[in-house]
Amino acid sequence: MIFVTVGTHEQPFDRLLRAVDELRRQGAIQEEVFLQTGCSDYQPKACGWARMLPYRQMVEQMSRARIVVTHGGPASFMLPLQMGKTPVVVPRQKQYGEHVNDHQVEFAREVSRRMGLILPVEEVDRLGEVLARYDTLAGAAAGEIPRNNGRFNRELDALVRGLFPQ
Template identity: 60%
Template sequence: MIFVTVGTHEQPFNRLIQKIDELKKDGTIQDDVIIQTGFSTYEPKYCQWSKLIPYQQMVKNVADARIVITHGGPASFIMPLQVGKTPIVVPRQHQFNEHVNDHQVEFARNVSNRMGTIIDVEDIETLGDIITNYDQIVAGMGHGMSSNNAKFNEELEKLVDKLF
């Protein structure tokens, strides 16, 4: 399943929702799709959708999804990161009247460049290829995220080896 969320900002994000619906219609997306459309006016024809989704259901959708696609609001893409998923982030853009300025574009670009933990999509025409190649993209990211538990265990093993 692919879960898409555009948050609760009052400006529509029809561009993303329409693109996902088109990709589902043309078969580029094979997975089931659930979209949280927020204040968007476009109503998907090929995907399951709700304007707003209760928080616990959002958490479940993120956990159950193979791919999570979000707008560039930090709260929306932090949730998938917290459960170990690499979100595709499509920031809202001022030129399309999706937000008051381009802070989402700048923020997503910076997180992508500095942390390497999200897939930043500024050109929506590339979204189909990114979804199709998602697993390979994530595998090649090498964002260096590692568990502190693994580090702790490695250090503990070294100490135990020294004792014997």
């Protein structure tokens, strides 16, 4: 199953929804697809969909999905990363009226460059190719999410010990 989320931003993200729906309609995507369409105007014809999902249902859909496709909002692509999945990230772009600026494009590029944990797709005409090659591409992009918990705990411990010597 493929799960697509465009988040809750008030500008539509019809470009992504149309592309996925068309790939499914043409048979380029054979598996089940569910779209969370948010504030978009487009109503899918070949995929299951809902405008908004309660958080618990969002988590369930992502857990069930083999592939998660998301907009470039960090919270939306961090959840599948935490589940051990490599998300396909299609950032919203100002030129298409999807956001007020291109911060999602810049952020997705930087995360991909620094960590390689996501599969960024800026132009939806590449989406079919990326989905068809997902297993290979995701395997190459997979890695450990850097965690700073240990360092934080050590530094906090040192700070507390400095404030309250024994």
